[in-house]
Amino acid sequence: MSQQLVPAGQKLPKIATEVSHDYVSIFLDGQMFGIPVLQVQDVLGPQRITRVPLAPPEVAGSLNLRGRIVTAIDLRRRLRLNPLEDGKIGMSVVVDQGGELYSLLVDNVGEVLSLSAKTFEANPATLDPTWREVSVGIHRLDGNLLIILDVGRALDFAVKVELN
Amino acid sequence: MDDLLSEFLTETAEGLGTLDLELVRLEQNPDNPALLSNIFRIVHTIKGTCGFLGLSRLERVAHASENVLGRIRDGEIIVGPFAITLILASLDCIKSILAGLEATEAEPEGDDTALIKQLNDFAEGKISGPAETAAAAPVETAAPAAPAQATVKAPVVMAEQPDFDAIGNVPAPQNHELPSLVDSPLTQEAPGAARDPAIEVKDSAVAASNIRVNVDLLENLMTMVSELVLTRNQLMQILRSHKDSEFAVSLQRLSHVTTELQEGVMKTRMQPIGNAWAKLPRLIRDLSLELGKKIDLQMKGAETELDRQVMELIKDPLTHMVRNSADHGIERPADRARIGKPETGTIVLNAYHEGGHILIEIGDDGKGLDTVNIKKKMLQNGLATEAEIAQMSDQQVYQYIFKPGFSTAAQVTSVSGRGVGMDVVRTNIEKIGGTIDLKSTFGKGSTVTIKIPLTLAIVSALIVECASERFAIPQISVVELVRAAPGSETQIERVNGAPFLRLRNRLLPLVALDKLLRIGRESEEAQETYIVVTQVGGYSFGIIVDRVFDTEEIVVKPVAPILRDIPMFSGNTILGDGAVIMILDPNGIAAATGEVVAHGSAPVEQAAHQRISRAAQKASLLLFNSGDGGVKAVPLALVARLEEIDRSEIEFSNGKPIIQYRGKLMPLVPIGDSIDFGGEGRQPLLVFSDQTRSMGLIVSEILDIVEEVLNIELGSARPGVLGSAIIAGRATDVIDTGYFLMQAFDDWFSSPPNEEGAPGDRLKRILLVDDSPFFRNLLAPLLSVAGYDVNAVESADKALTLYDQGDDYDMIISDIEMPGMNGFEFARTVRGTDRWCDLPIVALSSHTSTHDLELGREVGFTDYIAKFDRDGLLSTISATFNMPRGAAA
Incomplete structure (x- = not known):
């Protein structure tokens, strides 16, 4: 499956003429998001996740990544989306944030996209505040919009609490 | 060797090694200020440390060469081969002194005045090597070989002859080599080469056998080894389900190596506890002057090793307690003399290993804790009512000194008495999973015993399950496990919804883990639950869980920063099957049930059974079934331990049953003839012991422990029975333990071995x-x-x-x-x-x-x-x- 798409940290060949950035595309409730490829450590299939009682609701639990304990973040919950249908377990994108590993739970992982700055636009004013908070901007793709995820902010729940 | 000295040797050898290189580089790049200041700094450090350690000879030489370097740094002298040679000569001299220092732990005798004079003269510009003039010449640095040879040779040999002789005076093995060195005209051309023979001899053995390693690197290694241990555990678990696997042997080997590696890496983190004690003698000395007391500090077991992380955490509590002993414990010399104690008070620190833990005792022979005083204070501070205090045992009263803001010192001294302290001490100790215990005899002194885990990295934990989730509870806080089921003897009772358990005639507050952690359960409440009786300081409580699994050695990993605010968890870990589980923090749970603590009933719990036994004429009695249908009782105070043995372990000697027990043979005596202890299965035993001997009383079943008002009627003519009493509403025989002891050892009472109680020949x-x-x-x-x-x-x-x-x-x-x-x-x-x-x-x-x-x-x-x-x-x-x-x- 798409796990093998991109070994952590490896860049795809760039388009020579333009400055471009590589993103791992992920899907949440039909919407496509991009995570800068350099931040991605691993892409995992469905994992056994241990619930952590009393944790913030965005924390899905902890999982074991080759002996390291990784905190799993439910991105759907973070973005105030409805949980996945019963019985379906999504995939995990493991990111490094300040030396700590976090696993972002997503519905699915797509391919790695190399995008030029030309298609990039700042967040539209009408974007949902929660989404705007975790989004750097949007890339216009053919027939689709790719929201670039700010991983640091996605992991910072305190911001959200303030909004509430 | 003195730690300080060996550290100095290691450090200086490193510094000298760098100097040799840097000086040669300096000679080639005389205009490099960074190089020069680095050299200057190293020499300066050596000089400073020598002065600090009182190594005067070394200091003088280092000082002289520092002078020269200072001049060079200030641009007053130009770097040339002569200057470098001179400095290198002084370094060689330093090295030879160091060698002597390492061998004898004292500065070797020797006279360096000639060298020092030469260095000083050079610094003051009185002499200058011809090379210095040549420094301006472009050839000098690039190719000193041929042109410099002639010019340099004469003056140096002249000037330096005495120096090398002076160096040669030190008892160093290079004596015979030096003259040939000096004689050689090549000496001056290649200073680097010239000093080589000397270095070879002087390579410090201390420096060679010690390297400095960054603590982070060690921590990293420890983490990796922990991972390896976990992976090993996983592999072993897999292996268990594949009998006859071809991997078995290799895995076994891997397992051994891993264990050894783990031990080895753990050792690198170990430090003798003496390091934490190092500043105590000074502290005691200052204190005794300040307080006008005579105090002798004795330290035993300073070589006992423990994890440096643990050590950092107990350093302050230890200092605090020693200070307490000196200030509150030890009396003034006059007071001591009056009550017949030696004027000099003694504080004893004792550290030793015991079963995966380190025990540290801080004892003094001072006045001990004054319960009357503490009780007064408790009343004053409203910590307990008079009625409560009257009920308390001394041990319970002592617990109050661990309360915040509690100080019994009549006056606040600069040393202690401000009432901050023992509570902080206890908090700190408990934070690292340790326990603290206090014993005191009024007028004779007190002893605080701290029990701490060897390391924080790997702990033994009990794995429990609640609402289909597994959790680990550190074994050190677990006192016992109780199974509770509706309808059985032990069941959970509720007062206004709050669960309690009757445990040995006291009420144990319970905490339902699922409610505490707000984890919903899918099924109805479990029929059968387990209660993990947990103790935090003086507070006992039970944690209700669904199932109890095994204990496992786990590697504690800190939780992610996002989860750090949850007080219920002290960390998380990966189990042998690869699952992540959370480690419960008993301290956090106790704090979460804070209302219970606040009622003040909590610390009373600890010694509750003592309190009950102190109530008028009540005794703790162990009830058991003797096999012939009768329930019998024995005062619990006489029973050393309750054991359950495998019947197959029972052996016979001379027709009498015996068993191997704690490395010794223990005779077994059946309580009645009707007891059949042959065959398979478990056999309960009551073990009676004195200092050296033990005896096992075979009973058919251990029933209960009750506290009862004893109204014993003598008059039993049966051997082995003291009389009958009404216990738990039934007439019960109270057994005569003496009778059974005599059956095991005829001479139990006649020549009892005793070391402590009665010194002297006569009993x-x-x-x-x-x-x-x-x-x-x-x-x-x-x-x-x-x-x-x-x-x-x-x-x-x-x-x-x-x-x-x-x-x-x-x-x-x-x-x-x-x-x-x-x-x-x-x-x-x-x-x-x-x-x-x-x-x-x-x-x-x-x-x-x-x-x-x-x-x-x-x-x-x-x-x-x-x-x-x-x-x-x-x-x-x-x-x-x-x-x-x-x-x-």
Whole structure:
């Protein structure tokens, strides 16, 4: 499956003429998001996740990544989306944030996209505040919009609490 | 070798190694200021450290070469081969001194004046090597070989001859090599090459056998090894389900290597506890001056090693407690002299390993804790009511000194007495999973015992399950496990929804883990639950869980920063099957049930059974089934341990059953003939012990422990039965333990081995006065077992008759409430006699009110003991015998 798409940290060949950035595309409730490829450590299939009682609701639990304990973040919950249908377990994108590993739970992982700055636009004013908070901007793709995820902010729940 | 010195040697050898290289580089790049200042700094450091360590010879040489370097740095002297040679010569001199230092731990004798003079002269510009003039010439640095040779040779050989001789004077093995060095005209051309032979000889052995490693690197290694251990555990688990796997042998080997690696890496983190004690002697010295006391600090077991992380955390609590002992514990010399103690007080630090833990004792022979004073303070601060205090045992009272804001020091000194401290100490110790315990005898001193885990990295934990989630509970906080099911003997009762458990006649507050962690359960409440009885400080509580699995060695990993605010978890870990589980923090859970703690009932729990036993005439009795249908009882105080053995382990010697128990053979005695202990299965045992011997009493079933008012009727003619009493509503035989002990060892009472209780050839004789036949029968064997010659009488009058008959004793133990002459009158009478007037008299009573204590002291009781406090009685007796007679009276 798409796990093998991109070994952590490896860049795809760039388009020579333009400055471009590589993103791992992920899907949440039909919407496509991009995570800068350099931040991605691993892409995992469905994992056994241990619930952590009393944790913030965005924390899905902890999982074991080759002996390291990784905190799993439910991105759907973070973005105030409805949980996945019963019985379906999504995939995990493991990111490094300040030396700590976090696993972002997503519905699915797509391919790695190399995008030029030309298609990039700042967040539209009408974007949902929660989404705007975790989004750097949007890339216009053919027939689709790719929201670039700010991983640091996605992991910072305190911001959200303030909004509430 | 002194730690400081060996560290200095390692460091200096490193510095010198760098210097050699840097100087050569400097010679090639004389204009590099960074290089120069680095060299200057290293020499300066060496000089500074020498001065600090009092190595004067080394310091003088280093100082002189620093002078030269200073001049060079200031641009007053130009770097040339001569300058470098001179400095290198001084370095060689330093090295040879270091070599001597390493060999003998003292500076070797020797005269460096010539070298120093030359260095000084050079620094002041009085002499200059011709090379210095050549420094301006472009050839100098690039190719010093041929042109420099001629010019350099003459003056240097002349000038330096005496220096090398001076160096040669030191008892270093390179003596014979130096002359040839100096003679060689090549010496000056290649200073680097010239000093090589000397270095080879002087490579420091200390430096070679020690390297400095960054702590982070070690921590990293530890983490990796922990991972390896976990992976090993996973592999072993897989292996268990594949019998006859071809991997078995290799995995076994891997497992061994991993274990060894783990131990090795753990060792790198270990440091002797002496490091944490290093500043204590100084502290005590200053304190004794400040407080006008004479204090001797003894440190035992300083080489006991523990994890440096743990050590960092206990350093401050230790210092605090030693300071406390010096300030509160030890009396002033005059006061000590008055009560017959040596003027110099002693504080003893003792550290040792015991079963995966380190025990550290801080003891003093000072005045001990004054319970009367503490109680007063408790009332003042509103920590307890008078009625509560009256109920408390000393041990419970002591717990209050661990309360925040509690200080009994009459005045606040600069040292202590501000009431911050012991609570912080306890918090710190408990934070690292340790426990703290306090023993004290008023007038004789107190001992604090700290029990801490060897390392924080790997702990033993109990794995439990609640609402289909697994959790780990650190084993150190777990006291026992209780199974509770509706309808069974142990069941959870509720008061206004709050769950409680009756456990050995006390109420244990319970915490439902699922409710606490707000984890919903899918199924209905489980029929059968387990209660993990947990103790945090003085507070016991039960955690209700669904299932209990095994204990596992787990590697504690800190939780992610996002989860750090949850107080219920102290970390998380990966189990052998690869699952992540959370480690519960008993401290956090106890704090979360804070209301219970706030009611003040909490610390009382710890010694609740003691309190109950202190209630009038109540005794803890162990009930068991003797096999012939009857329920029998034995005072719990006499039983050392309850065991369950495998029947197949029972062996026979001379037709009598024995078992290998704790590395010794222990005779087994069946309680009745009808007990069949052959065949398979588990066999319960009551173990009775004195210092060296143990005996196992085979019973058919251990039933319960009850606290009962004992009203024993003597008159049983049956051997082995003391009499009957109504216990738990039934007539129950109370067994005569003495009878069974005699069956195991005929000589149990006749020549009891005893090291502590009665030093000296003759057995100490004790006169026991008690009206209750039960207590006479209970205590007489107990004291006999402890190595005393006991005579028990039932009244004060009888005792006085013995006096009239001319009997002599070493101690009297007397009940207070007796028909006829009571204990107080008896003590007063004894004090008025000729022969017995200065015998120690220990009062034995179930009443220990302050008033009684004071009255007891007044009439001449030496000490006061609760009736069922077996250990207290024995320790008091032994302490009294070991006390100078004058103080005892």
